[in-house]
Amino acid sequence: MSYIAPKDFSLDPALVERLMRTFSGQLDLSWMQSIRERIAARPSQPKRGLTLDDINQGGYGPEHIPEIIRHNFSMAPRGAILPNSLPSLGYRLNRKSEVWSDQAPALFEEGKSRRWAPARDIPWEALDSGGYSPEQDAAIRQLATSLVSIGLVCTDLPAKWETLMNQEFHEVKYLMCLQMVDSARIAEAFRKRALYGRGHLGVDCEPLGELLKMVIESGTYPCASASMNLTLFSLVQGLGRHWEWAARNHADAVLGMRLAQDASRFLAYGMDHLRNLVAQRPAERDTLNGHLDLIENGVVGWLGARELLEPLLLLSGGFQPVARLYEKTIDEYMARCEAAGLGDRRKRSPLPGFLARVLN
């Protein structure tokens, strides 16, 4: 059902009368007289251009956003003059600590400046030189298939929450839009990788599906952010680095490097967002840790899945490099959780126990 405006503008005689007065040259200009604050926004570093941080001055800056938004539920941009009776757009994420990261504006700018286009920026023809055995060729296409699934779900997840977020947090909303683009690019690039040449998609992976379902069905935005930005993208960054390490040609080296690069921005936002939340509302730490206990169970399922493990073994030339990948990825993920203010998760997480069984 569509929203219906409270009045029929086409039958409003006052609107027509006003229109005629304006067209005859009688300008009211009351909107101009009500302008309050002017700032001097200029690029602080000319080579960087005019950034969001440059224009975040005075009342337009995020430091004036209250912890709980009660004054604006409309489409009005932060700092604009709010007439009475603006419609509510029904936002549900109205607490600053629930969404905010001081790094969000810079990460948004960085993400745009480091953009790349799979169609032209990957030297696809380098794949023609081969470098893989038939089994390794199938393995890399299998891994690409899983990365397509991850990209698709991580396009949906920010979309699910972005529309519920108050416009006062526009920098975070911009960043979420960029996350959608970044995720769509992961799906695009690795679909192209899987299908290039005499290509094929691999088998969909049920444990990965379970993990992704847990991530996307996170009940709150902070839990969704923790499970996608922090947990899932720790794995994606690790896979990107391993993909480049295992690459036998320039195309795969670039693909792995770009995947790790883009994943690292998700990680940066996730760590700063959660650290900010936990610092302001320490009780949230328990909720987040409880959620990650469940998510990490899903991670164990995926790390142990044949559709992930066997292709990794084939591409890596044996068990040791894969064990080392798992060990490093889990260690670095635990360090990120600590940096995010979640404390030492090693004692409660199922991941160290899983790792010990793998290594022994």
Added chain:
Amino acid sequence: MAIAFPSLEFFEALKKRTLEAAPTFEKLGYCDTSFGLRTDDALYGIHFEVHECVGVEEGPDASKLDFILSASGPVWREMVQSIVENGGADAAHTLNTLSHLGDTIQVEYEDAEGHDRLYRYMATIQEFFDQAQHLELDLA
């Protein structure tokens, strides 16, 4: 005259290359990090801002660096040799390949966010080292 590797002169020459090859670095996007390269008993600091290297130094304050790439002289020389011979590092000699499993180049870091800057800006950092292909080097 050939530039010795490793040396402060080498890193100053690479710094200059980020201006001479500005379009390449601008296409790769913003890069804001300070990192180190350790070889045997020397530590060099490399500072990036926006698109370019804005400073290099010998003996920087390690606590102010996001991460340090640490390896022996022969490992670094082999990497640079590969860059010179192939017009950029081949797949076996990229910074990621050499550091990924921690067995050739070690990545030293104090905090997780500083460490992740290596991967956030890897394309720029790799390009920085790949510019060595344009230098006349003494790798003895």
